[in-house]
């Protein structure tokens with residue numbers, strides 16, 4: 001699903017970016033352009049990112 005409509009960025013792309021090392025919204029913005037236009041997606045994009053980072057950390061700890 002699209003998280004950032006302005007830049008056509010999906011939740012899948014955000015997770016892929018996290019898998020490549022992104023851990024902050026700023027890094028997502030630099031790589032994918034998330035939240036660089038209207039900014040309305042910032043909270044949702046950060047939530048997708050942080051949930052994925054947390055889930056990945058849990059898997060690594062297991």
Ligand code: FES
Pocket residue numbers: 003004005006007034035036037038039040041042
């Ligand atoms: S929806 Fe992401 S910048 Fe507008």
